[in-house]
Amino acid sequence: MEKVAAKVPSWEFMFTADSGKLKAAGLNPRQRKYLLLWTERYRQGRDLHMIKTSGKRK
Numbered sequence: 001m002e003k004v005a006a007k008v009p010s011w012e013f014m015f016t017a018d019s020g021k022l023k024a025a026g027l028n029p030r031q032r033k034y035l036l037l038w039t040e041r042y043r044q045g046r047d048l049h050m051i052k053t054s055g056k057r058k
Contacts, residue, residue: 004031015039 007025008014014035017025022032041048 004035008035015043 004027007027008017009025013021013025019032019036022035027035038048
């Protein structure tokens with residue numbers, strides 16, 4: 001996630017950016033989808049939780 005954080009300049013950018021802006025910032029499709037999903041869940045007031053990753057996908 002640190003790689004993504006370096007590409008997102010501010011909280012305001014994160015909450016106002018669409019997929020095109022995130023792509024221009026250098027995020028790949030999986031990163032964009034993840035970020036947009038979780039920002040939308042936050043906006044809806046849903047209970048957020050950490051998702052454990054199982055490692056590299058094959």
